[in-house]
Amino acid sequence: MICYIVTETMEKYREMQPHGLKLDLEKLSGDRCLVLHYSEVTRQFIGELEPWALCHSGGSTPHDEYDVLEREDYRWLIRESGIPQIGFCGGHQLIARMFGGEVEPMREIRDGDPDLSPDYYPGAFKEWGVWAVSIVEDDPLFEGLTSPIRVWEMHRSEIKSLPEGFRLLASTDDCRVQAMVHREMPLYGTQFHPEKRQDGYPDGHRLVENFFRIARGRRPA
DSSP: OEEEEEOSOHHHHHHOOTHHHHHHHHHHHTSOEEEEEGGGOOHHHHHHHOOSEEEEOOOSSOGGGSSGGGOHHHHHHHHTSOOOEEEETHHHHHHHHHTTOOEEEOOBOOTTOOOSSTTSSTTBOOEEEEEEEEEOSOOGGGTTOOSSEEEEEEESEEESSOOTTEEEEEEOSSOSOSEEEESSSSEEEESSBTTSOOTTOOHHHHHHHHHHHHHHHTSOO
16 A cells, blocks of 8 residues: 655645545556545554555645644654655655755746746746756666656745755756655655646656655565
């Protein structure tokens, strides 16, 4: 079993309809996917489920506005459980926060910059839509892919400082930490959304398949 953990407020979690994403993750992993809210995560529950891979969702609510950063069992899950994990967008930023990384808005829009999502934080620079992301260090996560990869972006904030213990894997001109991996643990993060299905742009799903292949290799016998 794998788990997709929604790192959003309970209100927004109840509004979500992740059925299509659940099916995609099941196809990409070759196993069942259980969708959870972060508040359901406890050491005991994870121990009973025994997932071999975890995905942490993105979200539109800043993490400081609810209690996800304060939950010790969630901190344990990310920092100590040893389960292979990947965070998408906000989940990527959450992993960084758990290891002391700083997350802030990228910058304000400059003269000549388009506002690609004017209803979302007007005036803030955003990477939005299909974006070219440069691979800066080889990793099994990128097997079968060539730089730049083209993936879906939906964010205004970024990790300002790479957390201690992580390697930088991918960047764009405006967002340095587009992908990272822990030096010792199978713990990945992507600022972009590789889980999002995009007709004509298969790089994201190939990357997620690669993550699940890496995770299977770390699966206990």
